[in-house]
Amino acid sequence: MTNAVSGRAALNLRVTEVVPHVLFAGRTNLIVVEVRTDAGIFGVGEASLEGKTEAVVGAINDVSEYLVGQDPTRIEHHWQTIYRHSFWRGGMVVGSAISSIEQALWDILGKALGVPVYELLGGRVRDRVRLYANGPRGDTAEDVAESCVKIVEAGWGALKLVPFEAVPGVAGQRELREARRRMQLIRDAVGWDVDILIDCHGRLSPTAAIQMAEALEEFDIFFFEEPVLPEDPRALAEVAATISIPVATGERLFTKWGFRDVLALGAADVLQPDIAHCGGILEARKIAAAAEVSFVGIAPHNPYSWLLTMASVQLDFATPNFLIQEFLIDHPPEVERLFAQPFSWLPGGWVEPPTAPGLGVELDWDAVRAHEQRPYRKTYQPSLWHVDGSVADW
């Protein structure tokens, strides 16, 4: 434990460099920001954003000139300066850049004080954090069910999947029947003790969302994520007021202001801020506090690396209304090798409190530097199409 005198001395820090690292990760690029200080302490944060790698790296570079020379422990102040002085505020690109830098600053503060970040957020409010697997894969209903079985056998107690692809504005009988068939196969395969989360990925119209929820309700769905696109919280409120499956949303909402109307309208039962996009750890903590007032839970979005997972877990341990944490289970081996230790979890999908200072993430910098030399896909973005060749929302 750091004593008082050295604690204060340790806080006499200045940022010397802000370095974005882009690491090809198959599905998307991993964007890691590294904030270095004059005391040798450095912090890391994640800003991965599908299809917008260059923009996020550019946004990080836009603020690095400001950050160099600053005291890294004035975390809220730097957030305010970067976000509010920009005049053109927010959005997912700047949101992701600022989020990653904010995570890195908490990492620095935690390391400087010798404690995990949750100790700086009011301390630990739970003994373990529950994860759910973002994982079942497969092209056919049978493949997906088999993938679910493997995941449950590996020890997971909750998993999330999207049981449909493009769906017309009014859901067709074909899409509704196929979605039901998929869920029936999965329930038959894994039983009823596993929590199944459905991600609609914003693919449904309000009408189709209500149709789909009614069709799938009998399969005991844990929550129904992003049933409609995030642009109109009133549409989501209409869906939430009609269906009986709890509604979750938030990965495409940014800053506390983005979440305000969803809460005011009672449009969701669970909020899913992403610490890599919403503005960072403290911003997510504010969103969680607002959610607490409406008796709404928090399930941080995180289909990204173990770095964002650890940043999220720090928040989860400090947040009373935390529900469950998303975790991507199939990172490519070359991404796992970027970390000095594998991410460890216990059967059932539980994580124990981290004890290492800061975010508790150690990168293998030799592996990072080697991986960084590899070309990455600049504009990767999966796409969905309707049967008539028109654009569908992925």
Place this chain on the structure above:
Amino acid sequence: MATSRKIAGVRTLAVGAGWRNYIFVLIETDDGLTGLGEASLGGQTNAVLGVVKDLEPLLLGAEAGRIEHLWQQAYRHAFWHGGPTFLSALAGVEVALWDIQGQALGVPIHRLLGGPVRERIRAYANGPRGDTPEEMARSAVDLVARGYSALKMAPWEAMPILAGRGRIEDGVAKVRAVREAVGPEIELMVDAHGRLSPPVAVRAAEMLAPLGITFLEEPCLPGNARALARIARKSPVPVAVGERHYTRWAFDELLASRTINVLQPDIIQSGGLAEARKIAALAEMHFVSVAPHNPWSWVNTMASLHLDATLPNFLMQEVIADPEPWKDAIVINPPVMDDEGFFAVPTAPGLGISLDLEAATRFPPVEGRPPALWHEDGSVADW
């Protein structure tokens, strides 16, 4: 290297402070740290001390660094949630735990809340006093000479449910005298202390508006957000409220009315430092400012300064400006206001203030009741 530091002792101390007492909570850890928090609540000393006693079994042996977790257990496991008595005691405990955590890590508390977003903190005086416009003006001039750039006064006493302009003017005249005495640049705030009915409050706000009033505080009693919203919508003076709202749930309802301009949570009565931080975050969502309430000792002032340092939407910090002998005497290292009316961001580890326990014995607790106001017919008026 998560902290492992257990709570080994919980003590309380009541210190006489005029008609009321300051109430302090001192928490000791098994490795020799002592944290200090304030739990003052006028007229309810025994009840607050009783709550701290009730919390002792939860606290003793608990990990001192798990501040939010202990708050959650104290508040939510209680089943009978909240209220000013309970929350004041809980806040005293909670601030003492932040003090310990800051000391343990060697940093001021604000560093654990995202760090300072400002370099100095503007104070306002809960201050000009006087029964006549002349007295009030003299008192205001004294305060300005001491450096204050913002002053708050409570110009009305008991007020009937409906009152004509003449009756309201009794109070407005005091404010006018102050404005004329201090000039146009000093910020003036008016505290109605919940003494006005909605129609009287609206008329009072209209009469005050030409005097350039920064905010009108508690125009009516708390407890009816719709009545307050009705006043705020019509008031040409921004409306502030919050000292008698407890926890974020109460403030959420105020914000939902979209008419309140300034929130005034008190770290003590709202439930603690983290609770006030959450309330301020809600306010930030609605572009509403925060001016923490604080008519208490230097201990809650210090806690407030840590909070203020971190709030993007902070406006001004209340401090009692009356020369009270006990106020300075009982503490070591009270914050010092500069001659422009600002406090510095605290720099010492933890809360950065401690009690002079020996000096405190010179001010024994009183069996005080709040001052009583009466209507002309002998019925009870709200103080």
